[in-house]
Amino acid sequence: MFEAITDEEQRGQVGIGTLIVFIAMVLVAAIAAGVLINTAGFLQTQAEATGEESTAQVSDRLQIVSQSGTFNQTDSQMANLSFVVAQSPGSDNIDLSETSIELIGADGQESFQIGDEGNATIDIFTNDDLSVVLTDNSERAEINLILHDPVDGSDELDYLLEEGDRLSVTFTAPSGASTTAEIRVPSTVVDESVRL
Missing domain, CATH: 2.60.40 (Immunoglobulin-like)
Known part of the structure; x- marks a missing residue:
């Protein structure tokens, strides 16, 4: 039922090093997502303010x-x-x-x-x-x-x-x-x- 892998090149990497790399990638992705969400919120607020000022200048x-x-x-x-x-x-x-x-x-x-x-x-x-x-x-x-x-x-x-x-x-x-x-x-x- 289980097949034993005897060839070293076919084994997956395991260990603390792989875990650290994985956590680092998740942290970088989370920080990038936070920056993007923050920037999107700032741009939305600025766009709303600009829209209100433009409307006021016209009407x-x-x-x-x-x-x-x-x-x-x-x-x-x-x-x-x-x-x-x-x-x-x-x-x-x-x-x-x-x-x-x-x-x-x-x-x-x-x-x-x-x-x-x-x-x-x-x-x-x-x-x-x-x-x-x-x-x-x-x-x-x-x-x-x-x-x-x-x-x-x-x-x-x-x-x-x-x-x-x-x-x-x-x-x-x-x-x-x-x-x-x-x-x-x-x-x-x-x-x-x-x-x-």
């Missing part, structure tokens, strides 16, 4: 509902600009005080954060808690920019916008998503209130 932006301004006939320039804004569809909460504005036109470039300047006011007229955070798509906020104040120039941007001028206004939400509005002042302004 967490303002939508401009209307834009208007007040023209100062005495100085022949725009005194202020008013924008009614809302959250774009699918957007998370937007803190308007941390939103930045960039003006680019014939009078140069001006950039500032709304909450840091006295020349910009925020009025959320569909929100009862008096905060400056848009939390719902139905909420509307009016952002008023004081370009030129003939009475008290302390809170003005001192930005010259005359008849026939064009101005590009970019709103950048805290997430980095931006919305641009093009302002075109009529070549002849006959009324103080101007729809832009």
Whole structure:
């Protein structure tokens, strides 16, 4: 029933040396598997964070509902600009005080954060808690920019916008998503209130 092996070359290796080599191979495989699992977990976490940030940069932006301004006939320039804004569809909460504005036109470039300047006011007229955070798509906020104040120039941007001028206004939400509005002042302004 059992066959005796007499040839030394046909015998299997046994002993402590073989056991040590086998254990070493198992340990190396276990360490390599641990490193791979760790790396995969790190990459998954990083991919999720990147995906959330990318989604926020696309969807967490303002939508401009209307834009208007007040023209100062005495100085022949725009005194202020008013924008009614809302959250774009699918957007998370937007803190308007941390939103930045960039003006680019014939009078140069001006950039500032709304909450840091006295020349910009925020009025959320569909929100009862008096905060400056848009939390719902139905909420509307009016952002008023004081370009030129003939009475008290302390809170003005001192930005010259005359008849026939064009101005590009970019709103950048805290997430980095931006919305641009093009302002075109009529070549002849006959009324103080101007729809832009």
